[in-house]
Structure formats: C-alpha cells, structure tokens
Amino acid sequence: MKSEPNVYSIDQLKEDKFTPWEGVRNYQARNFMRDEMKKGDLVFFYHSNAEPSGIVGVAEVSREAYPDSFQFDKKSKYFDSKSQRDNPRWYLVDIQFKKKFKKVLSLGDLKQIKELDGMPLLQRGQRLSVQPVSETEWKRIIEESQK
DNA sequence: GCCAACGTTGGC
DNA sequence: GCCAACGTTGGC
Numbered sequence: 001m002k003s004e005p006n007v008y009s010i011d012q013l014k015e016d017k018f019t020p021w022e023g024v025r026n027y028q029a030r031n032f033m034r035d036e037m038k039k040g041d042l043v044f045f046y047h048s049n050a051e052p053s054g055i056v057g058v059a060e061v062s063r064e065a066y067p068d069s070f071q072f073d074k075k076s077k078y079f080d081s082k083s084q085r086d087n088p089r090w091y092l093v094d095i096q097f098k099k100k101f102k103k104v105l106s107l108g109d110l111k112q113i114k115e116l117d118g119m120p121l122l123q124r125g126q127r128l129s130v131q132p133v134s135e136t137e138w139k140r141i142i143e144e145s146q147k
Numbered sequence: 148g149c150c151a152a153c154g155t156t157g158g159c
Numbered sequence: 160g161c162c163a164a165c166g167t168t169g170g171c
Contacts, residue, residue: 127155127157
C-alpha cells in the first residue's frame with residue numbers, strides 16, 4: 001500500500017497503532033481491499049513522492065473491508081455524490097503497524113533484484129496505490145530488509 | 148462504443 | 160517543476 005509520507009507516513013501509523021485506509025478512489029485498488037485482503041494479511045508500506053521512495057515497513061490487515069464513510073461526507077474531498085448509502089461504492093480496510101525497516105528499500109534497490117522483475121510495483125507507469133505481492137516476492141523483500 | 152480532453156499519480 | 164502514463168468523463 002502506498003502513501004505519501006507528508007500525507008500519512010509509517011511513523012504516523014506507528015504512533016496511531018492502526019488506521020483506516022481512507023480515500024482510495026480507484027476501482028482496482030478498491031477491489032483488492034474489498035475482495036482480497038483478509039484479516040491478518042501482511043502488507044508492505046510504501047512511501048511515494050519521498051526521498052527516497054520505497055518500502056519502509058510492514059503492516060497487517062486488522063479489519064476487513066467496510067464502507068469508507070468519507071464518500072458520504074459532503075465536506076470531505078473524498079465525497080462521492082454518486083455513491084448511495086444502501087449501495088456504497090468505496091470500501092477500505094484497517095491496517096495496523098507491525099514494523100519499520102531499519103533502512104528504506106528504495107525503488108532503486110528493488111529494481112536491482114532480479115526476482116522482483118515481474119512485480120507490479122516495478123512496472124513502468126504503474127500508479128495503483130494498492131497492489132498484490134506474491135509469496136516469493138514477499139520473502140525476497142523481507143530477506144533484503146534484514147541485510 | 149469511440150476518443151479527445153482533462154485530471155491525477157508519482158518518478159525524476 | 161516537468162512530464163509520461165493512465166484513469167475518467169462526456170460529447171457524439
């Protein structure tokens with residue numbers, strides 16, 4: 001899951017203990033949260049638009065998908081006039097802090113690792129804020145984070 | 148259903 | 160700040 005650290009950082013998550021992942025307004029990203037992410041699943045926390053951008057730690061899904069209440073809040077920038085209460089369009093999950101890596105695994109670092117070539121995160125032009133990680137990619141990245 | 152215009156993301 | 164990539168909107 002990606003976040004700009006000046007908007008919401010891993011340090012903030014550590015302080016908050018957990019957070020609702022509000023404001024996702026992309027259908028593909030929503031589908032991952034709504035249909036794929038189960039309680040207890042682990043998540044990489046990625047800082048985008050950062051110095052450097054990269055994976056900064058691990059979080060865990062602490063609550064499965066439920067409607068994002070901001071879609072009904074007229075004052076919110078996440079308000080969606082086309083979404084109805086009895087048929088909400090946008091869902092989110094809660095994630096809780098697990099750990100922060102000792103060192104950021106920057107995009108550059110990740111691109112050096114052959115086994116990660118196929119990762120959606122590293123494909124050109126990808127912008128999805130919530131995306132899947134395979135078991136092998138996960139293990140390889142954890143291994144790298146412990147170096 | 149096509150596609151141009153426009154807005155957003157995010158690396159650099 | 161630039162700009163490529165890509166999603167969404169809306170006219171036709």
